[in-house]
Structure formats: structure tokens, C-alpha cells
Amino acid sequence: MSDVLEFAGVSVVRGGKTLLDGVDWQVREGERWVIMGPNGAGKTTLLQIAGGRMHPTRGMAGILEEVLGAVDVFELRPRIGLASAALASQIPEHETVLNVVLTAAYGMTGRWREKYEKLDERRAFRLLHDWGMSTYINRRFSSLSEGERKRVQIARALMTDPELLLLDEPAAGLDLAGREDLVQRLANLAADEEAPAIVLVTHHLEEVPPGFTHALLMRDGAVVAAGEIEAVFTEDHLSNAFDLPLSVQRDASGRYTATARR
Ligand SMILES: Nc1ncnc2c1ncn2[C@@H]1O[C@H](COP(=O)(O)OP(=O)(O)OP(=O)(O)O)[C@@H](O)[C@H]1O
Ligand SMILES: [Mg+2]
Numbered sequence: 001m002s003d004v005l006e007f008a009g010v011s012v013v014r015g016g017k018t019l020l021d022g023v024d025w026q027v028r029e030g031e032r033w034v035i036m037g038p039n040g041a042g043k044t045t046l047l048q049i050a051g052g053r054m055h056p057t058r059g060m061a062g063i064l065e066e067v068l069g070a071v072d073v074f075e076l077r078p079r080i081g082l083a084s085a086a087l088a089s090q091i092p093e094h095e096t097v098l099n100v101v102l103t104a105a106y107g108m109t110g111r112w113r114e115k116y117e118k119l120d121e122r123r124a125f126r127l128l129h130d131w132g133m134s135t136y137i138n139r140r141f142s143s144l145s146e147g148e149r150k151r152v153q154i155a156r157a158l159m160t161d162p163e164l165l166l167l168d169e170p171a172a173g174l175d176l177a178g179r180e181d182l183v184q185r186l187a188n189l190a191a192d193e194e195a196p197a198i199v200l201v202t203h204h205l206e207e208v209p210p211g212f213t214h215a216l217l218m219r220d221g222a223v224v225a226a227g228e229i230e231a232v233f234t235e236d237h238l239s240n241a242f243d244l245p246l247s248v249q250r251d252a253s254g255r256y257t258a259t260a261r262r
Helices: 043-050 073-079 095-111 116-129 146-159 178-189 233-240
Strands: 005-014 016-027 031-037 059-065 079-081 164-168 197-201 213-218 223-230 244-249 258-260
Touching: 005 043, 005 223, 016 043, 016 223, 031 043, 043 059, 043 164, 043 197, 073 079, 095 116, 095 146, 116 146, 146 164, 146 178, 178 197, 213 233, 223 233, 233 244
Parallel strands: 031 197, 031 213, 079 164, 164 197
Antiparallel strands: 005 016, 005 059, 213 223, 244 258
16 A cells, blocks of 8 residues: 555545546655646545545545544544645634644644643744744734735644645635745745655646646546656646646746647
8 A cells, every 4th residue: 555645446426426536546655746637627525535534435545554434534634734725714713823823733632731832832833934924923814815824724734744735726816926935835845855745736737836746637536647747747638637728838947837729
């Protein structure tokens, strides 16, 4: 079994609709994956399963060497950092930035002792510093700009020192400077050998950080292509996934661009 994710024939059916259709997928330690595909392709559903938030209707989902369905998900979830719009919408209006990051630790430890509190606080401060948010710790999360919120959410996802980091569209809603800042930060994270395995969902090739190693392309709940990034992000595979003839470029620094072919 692959050490991070091992999906075999994973299908999800809801209300008679097939959301995922026989997905096979392996993620190993140290790999950095991008998941791409059109709206409704099943990307978020796939991430929900990888995060132990949803069970497959059919097939086997191995996560961190445990099998979903045969493991206590409340022990599994703290080993996985997740940042998504759905999770952000659950954050109470009045919550401070520090608390948004800190509370991720309480889910894991399930205890409140002075010793852990101080340790956790130090880690939260450091993560907020790393993600350029140290001057915002006492601000309400709800008062932040979209770009600032995204950085806080990633700091929160890293709080439990996870073995797997799942990011669902972290660059959505960012302006050009905010996107470039985030792409650079994610490239730095990807280059960090201590960082967990990463799975990043995005709609745009321009948001793929250099250093990401693998890609999975989806369409209608099924895998169009998966494997090493250069072999997956070809004009043929991308045109097929998005049902549109595309011209794809990759520059010397490893950044991709895609435009409709004319
Ligand atoms: N409970 C449900 N019942 C029926 N259909 C559902 C349910 N949940 C999700 N879907 C459908 O499953 C499909 C896949 O949804 P999902 O959110 O995984 O797509 P996505 O690739 O993340 O899309 P986007 O790029 O828009 O975020 C969508 O068509 C969605 O409407
Ligand atoms: Mg989605």
C-alpha cells in the first residue's frame, strides 16, 4: 500500500448521480500533487475522501496506511491538514486569527492543559509568522481580505503537523499580486523536505507552484490522466479534460500557462 494515499476503484454515488467513478490513485511521501478538472468534475469530493470526511460508496480508500471504514476517523483526521472554502465558512464571525489557527490543535489533543497551551501557542505564532500574518494575530478572521484569509487557513491546516496537506482552491478569489505571493509560498513549502505530502486543487495552470511533482486530471468523476506532472499537463490531456483545444506552455521557472487554441 502507498504510504500516503492508496485509492482503488473509489466510487461515490449520491442521489443517483455518480460523483466519482472508479478512481485509482497512489500518493507517496514527499510527493506534491495538483488536481485539475472542470467545475463539477469531482475534485472536492475526492479531497473529502482523502481527508477522511466522506466514505466511498464502492472501492477502497487507504489513507496514511489505514483503510477508510476500518479506522476511527477522529484519530485519522488530525493527521491530515485541510483548507477549503467549506471549512472556512464554519469559522465563527468573531474568531481571532490566532484562535483560528490554535483551535486546530485542540481537535487533535482533545485536552486543555497549560503545558500544551503554551506549546501550541508558540507553534501557531510561528506558522502565522511563516505565512506573513504575524501582525494580524488579534484581528477578527472575518475582517481579513480574501488573500489574508487563505494564508491563515493554510497556517491552520499545518497546525497539527500533518502527514498530508489538502488544499482546495487556495488561490480562488485572490488578485494577481496575492496569487503570485501564494504561489511563491506554496513553491517554498513544496521545496521543504520536512513538509507533508501535498494535494492542491486548482482550476488554473497559472496557479501550479513550481516544484509540484505530480498531477491528476479529472472529468465527470473519472481520472483522465495521473502521474508525473510533465506527462499529465500535456495539450492532449488538458484539452480532453476541459473539452476545449488548449495551447499549453511551461516556462524555464516551471510555471504553466494555458489558453484556448485558435
Ligand atoms: N450530495 C450530493 N448529491 C448529488 N450530487 C452531488 C452531491 N454533492 C456533490 N454533488 C455533485 O457532484 C459533482 C462533483 O462535485 P465536486 O464538488 O466534487 O466538484 P468539483 O470538481 O470540486 O467542482 P468545482 O470545481 O466547481 O469546485 C457536482 O456535479 C455536484 O453538484
Ligand atoms: Mg470543488
